Amino acid sequence: MKQRKHRHRGPYEPQTLTRAVTHIRLEAANAGKLTALDALAQVYLPLCQQYVTLFCTEERPNKVRAQLFATPLSERWHRVAIQQAAGIAQSWRTNRAQAYQDYADDLLDYHEQETEGTLDAGAQEPTWREWHIPVLRQTCIQANANVVELEPSEDSTFDYWLTISTLAFRKQLLIPVKLAAYHREALKDKAINSSVTLNKRGDGWWLTLSYDKVIPVHTAPSAPVVGVDVGIANFLTTSDGKRYGTFHGKLRERQKRDREKRRRKAKLRKCLEKKGVKKLPSTSSRSGQRLARHVRQSINRAVNQSFTEHQGCQFAYEHLSVATMKYKARAMNAYLYASNLAHIPKQIAWNAAKRGVAAIRVRSAYSSQECSVCYYTHRKNRPNQQTFCCRVCGFSTHADLNAAINIERRLGDAELQACKDKAAIKALLMQRHRKWKQQNGWP
Ligand SMILES: [Zn+2]
Numbered sequence: 282m283k284q285r286k287h288r289h290r291g292p293y294e295p296q297t298l299t300r301a302v303t304h305i306r307l308e309a310a311n312a313g314k315l316t317a318l319d320a321l322a323q324v325y326l327p328l329c330q331q332y333v334t335l336f337c338t339e340e341r342p343n344k345v346r347a348q349l350f351a352t353p354l355s356e357r358w359h360r361v362a363i364q365q366a367a368g369i370a371q372s373w374r375t376n377r378a379q380a381y382q383d384y385a386d387d388l389l390d391y392h393e394q395e396t397e398g399t400l401d402a403g404a405q406e407p408t409w410r411e412w413h414i415p416v417l418r419q420t421c422i423q424a425n426a427n428v429v430e431l432e433p434s435e436d437s438t439f440d441y442w443l444t445i446s447t448l449a450f451r452k453q454l455l456i457p458v459k460l461a462a463y464h465r466e467a468l469k470d471k472a473i474n475s476s477v478t479l480n481k482r483g484d485g486w487w488l489t490l491s492y493d494k495v496i497p498v499h500t501a502p503s504a505p506v507v508g509v510d511v512g513i514a515n516f517l518t519t520s521d522g523k524r525y526g527t528f529h530g531k532l533r534e535r536q537k538r539d540r541e542k543r544r545r546k547a548k549l550r551k552c553l554e555k556k557g558v559k560k561l562p563s564t565s566s567r568s569g570q571r572l573a574r575h576v577r578q579s580i581n582r583a584v585n586q587s588f589t590e591h592q593g594c595q596f597a598y599e600h601l602s603v604a605t606m607k608y609k610a611r612a613m614n615a616y617l618y619a620s621n622l623a624h625i626p627k628q629i630a631w632n633a634a635k636r637g638v639a640a641i642r643v644r645s646a647y648s649s650q651e652c653s654v655c656y657y658t659h660r661k662n663r664p665n666q667q668t669f670c671c672r673v674c675g676f677s678t679h680a681d682l683n684a685a686i687n688i689e690r691r692l693g694d695a696e697l698q699a700c701k702d703k704a705a706i707k708a709l710l711m712q713r714h715r716k717w718k719q720q721n722g723w724p
Pocket of ligand 1: 654672673
């Protein structure tokens with residue numbers, strides 16, 4: 282399996298893609314060698330955890346922070362632990378802040394609807410539950426060249442030698458690395474990054490290598506813009522009215538079958554539990570995992586096709602917040618949909634980077650409620666999930682298409698991008714609406 286990472290600079294600048302080559306097994310002829318690695322991990326992980334906790338609570342994450350906790354590890358390993366902990370804490374903080382913003386937006390929506398008297402029956406005020414600090418359960422070491430060195434092997438049947446510093450002073454582990462044919466093919470003529478990842482699972486130690494690929498962007502800032510709305514009825518709707526992929530039909534049928542199966546299994550478990558049976562059937566559903574994979578493949582196909590059919594364009598797509606996802610998934614009210622929705626923007630970013638196409642994320646607040654003709658923004662412009670019908674100018678079209686047109690227009694809309702929060706965006710849109718009314722002689 283290949284993981285991938287995509288570092289984003291300016292949308293028209295070359296993009297760096299990091300490709301990972303995973304599942305390289307570490308097999309030492311001498312079992313004692315890997316035991317030394319186990320011993321290292323046993324002190325590395327708790328130290329890393331101490332810094333994760335520190336960076337999530339009392340201090341901002343700092344990759345080069347001065348050493349604070351005592352450890353038998355060398356100074357170099359200590360620095361590696363701090364660096365990894367800072368990375369973990371930073372992404373935790375970013376995700377938490379995003380979730381908190383979503384909660385604040387939900388709360389704003391709730392009070393707005395309360396004031397308007399349009400709250401759904403049984404609607405409850407959103408609440409915030411504080412996040413837990415991440416706990417490192419699996420052994421994963423993100424090492425750099427200061428502690429782990431990878432060198433090609435010239436004179437053996439192995440491909441590389443991995444030199445790992447250990448707990449013992451100046452004593453290094455030398456572990457041979459043998460690549461599978463497909464690993465060798467993937468790494469052929471590549472400059473391998475000096476940072477490597479070591480993972481320990483039940484069945485032993487595994488190595489992940491990676492390399493960077495720089496891809497120039499072919500799109501000019503003046504290229505025509507295509508706006509993309511992400512949804513359930515259609516995975517993607519473009520501002521020129523094309524649609525790609527859907528959760529409905531076959532996928533939905535499969536999801537229903539899967540849910541039924543899980544329900545039956547849960548019932549069976551309860552029944553067996555009552556009878557005192559110790560070994561219960563597992564609740565995790567293999568068909569559910571298969572379905573999720575199938576959905577992702579359908580999404581990938583849809584995204585691919587949308588790029589193929591819009592060559593020479595630049596893409597504007599939405600920054601999907603959890604709140605937006607929830608809103609979009611409300612019709613189905615199934616978590617599966619929401620989690621898969623998040624895969625779509627990621628896939629758009631990845632496809633664009635891979636193809637050297639500019640894709641720019643724009644703010645999506647109110648893009649589904651804003652009229653793409655007169656800017657009037659109101660929940661009631663959406664009489665149902667599929668339809669957009671403006672309460673002022675009467676413009677009517679498919680709701681996803683109206684949103685895609687708004688998203689297209691938001692690329693390069695500096696005024697809107699600069700808005701502090703959702704309320705500011707709404708105020709700006711209503712100000713534009715008033716201007717539109719004046720210009721068009723509307724009463
Ligand atoms: Zn309108």
